[in-house]
Ligand code: FES
């Protein structure tokens with residue numbers, strides 16, 4: 001089995017995994033990083049959203065080999081120790097989460113959006129496809145706007 | 152006429168009254184319509200007005216209510232193991248608030264966890280019917296009041312002062328002369344059986360400080376940092392293998408033979424295979440490998456239970472099953488309407504999942520479970536083990552909407568673990584979750600309302616629905632409570648649930664709502680608001696059409712016919728705050744609707760942009776809710792927002808097509824649940840001030856929003872909304888079976 005090394009939430013890791021094993025399962029089943037969630041496995045629900053070199057990706061469809069030598073950030077790597085990322089803070093302020101299952105992905109998508117644009121429009125926010133089956137969309141929208149203002 | 156039994160009348164009294172009345176009233180009114188001079192034709196109370204499903208659940212839970220205990224530890228922390236399931240409703244936060252308020256302890260010193268299956272609780276460990284807060288409000292506060300009284304008594308004994316001179320504030324016990332003691336140091340003495348304690352009753356509402364205060368979720372930080380652990384995030388059964396199941400091409404088909412077992416066993420990462428009742432399980436090192444292997448399996452399947460069925464055949468059966476109307480349509484002015492609702496997947500974000508370790512004559516299970524006692528009993532029986540050998544742990548769930556009343560994954564995981572002789576972590580794929588998971592049953596609705604001279608004389612609603620499965624313990628509860636039920640005769644469980652949840656909130660004269668079920672062996676289950684989303688949603692559309700028939704404004708028409716002031720107040724609130732009647736551009740419109748259930752009521756006013764009639768968007772929503780006593784208004788707003796989002800999805804685009812005995816949809820790209828781009832950019836929720844005891848709130852938001860959205864769509868497009876979801880093409884290539 002091939003071996004891959006990459007930076008995961010600021011730490012370098014090395015893992016044996018089949019090249020085509022989706023990164024989601026390498027993270028969850030081999031490295032014990034459980035923040036990214038399975039919701040569909042085919043790049044539809046976006047529950048697994050994480051960052052590869054700072055860009056939002058869906059590790060359920062990224063082969064592990066593609067992470068080799070790169071930087072992977074999951075929800076666990078977003079805060080700086082106990083200091084939360086402003087987007088996480090905004091999520092707390094708006095009390096967004098219901099069941100919470102989609103929220104790691106929602107937050108990672110929002111962080112990526114705010115990286116691309118400091119002042120996201122409603123249309124930018126509409127373009128986030130992450131499913132929230134609990135229907136917390138309006139609070140997500142408010143939280144993204146609040147985070148943008150705070151940053 | 153009041154919609155709830157007033158204080159001073161015993162429920163027994165009302166039961167007697169109800170059982171004697173409606174049939175007689177029907178006959179009388181049809182022969183002799185009331186004179187037109189009457190303001191409105193009053194409607195006798197429906198069964199749900201007398202005793203709703205929530206009341207039944209509270210009564211069933213009452214004998215074991217004193218087994219819910221509050222514990223004070225030596226560390227000064229206060230704990231309660233809640234015999235309910237948290238799936239996002241915020242009940243652990245709300246219950247912690249009840250305890251903190253009663254004990255005068257800071258909220259962050261209260262721990263609310265989810266209790267394992269406790270068979271001794273009998274009927275007091277089922278999460279459903281919007282009933283958690285209603286059913287634990289008094290028991291939890293009483294338990295906390297007892298804890299407080301014991302702490303006070305222990306401090307009084309230690310200081311040798313009368314208990315009346317001891318108070319509790321900020322989590323500290325305070326005596327005369329500024330003496331203080333912490334909860335922790337008093338906990339042992341407070342637990343002593345010889346301690347003399349007076350009676351303890353919960354504080355009156357006027358002394359509640361936290362209850363009613365908007366409070367953020369206590370688990371929110373864990374959720375935004377990725378630390379919140381759902382079933383498959385747990386490391387509880389060392390060596391438990393990622394497991395997935397290959398399922399049949401039609402619902403409930405059984406495995407005849409596995410045709411390439413050796414080849415699949417040789418695939419990378421595959422550890423074991425096991426054939427169980429529901430399919431072929433693959434145990435592997437990772438879920439990715441289990442998924443590849445299960446897809447590679449070649450299996451010969453036996454027939455399923457509904458192989459010949461599709462949307463058309465099911466609709467035909469439903470139309471044939473709906474009962475005829477009692478009121479003649481020919482001689483009176485009337486509004487008739489028929490509606491069809493498709494199957495709807497629960498589709499919680501976390502698919503069915505469970506961890507099971509069945510070895511050495513015992514079993515241990517972890518899963519998100521709303522009826523863990525029934526799960527435990529069923530699994531024990533299935534495995535041939537005594538109940539005492541099966542431990543069932545309740546794990547916080549990633550959404551439910553009724554889904555986790557069933558324990559399909561827990562039972563399946565137990566069977567696989569037993570067969571393989573290894574602990575397993577079972578995950579259903581999303582495709583399987585939508586196709587072989589549970590769904591809200593499809594239904595057909597026939598409504599006739601007769602009216603004359605500005606009054607509504609009769610309102611009949613005939614519902615025909617594919618059978619809804621209630622075999623998660625509710626049936627047993629209803630059987631046990633049958634003597635108290637406000638319905639007589641030989642009703643099925645489903646009809647009993649229907650009659651104790653659905654009621655018309657209007658004085659529309661003689662009102663009858665009936666349910667007929669079409670038995671089809673499909674995987675169904677209660678879906679948020681059970682029958683009300685469809686039944687009351689359809690009725691709210693007819694209310695608009697009745698208003699039009701009488702040339703009245705839909706808001707004013709509702710106002711005129713609603714039964715009480717509480718109802719009118721929420722309706723007025725949305726009309727005012729949502730600017731009912733403001734001019735809208737072509738293709739845009741407002742819609743309004745009302746709903747009452749479980750002693751709560753709500754109104755919803757939406758605006759819709761239907762300039763593209765195939766892709767309408769709800770642009771704004773104004774919601775008001777009166778839940779009697781909101782414990783956590785912030786959490787309540789979340790629930791109403793969720794209900795609105797559910798209504799947008801299921802009214803406009805989200806449903807399941809059935810073809811050749813299987814749903815076609817297998818992902819959110821096919822089952823079009825609402826996304827951000829379809830959700831309104833402007834939502835306002837108003838929680839009415841407390842005026843009584845808590846009513847139900849978890850499901851309340853859906854039916855009124857369904858009605859409001861459909862009514863707005865009707866006004867914007869000039870079309871009658873009749874078949875749901877309104878836009879429902881097969882706009883995808885179905886996944887292979
Ligand atoms: S699990 Fe990755 S997009 Fe759904």
Ligand code: FES
Pocket residue numbers: 097098099100101102103131132133134135136239500549550
């Ligand atoms: S909070 Fe439950 S799915 Fe988004």
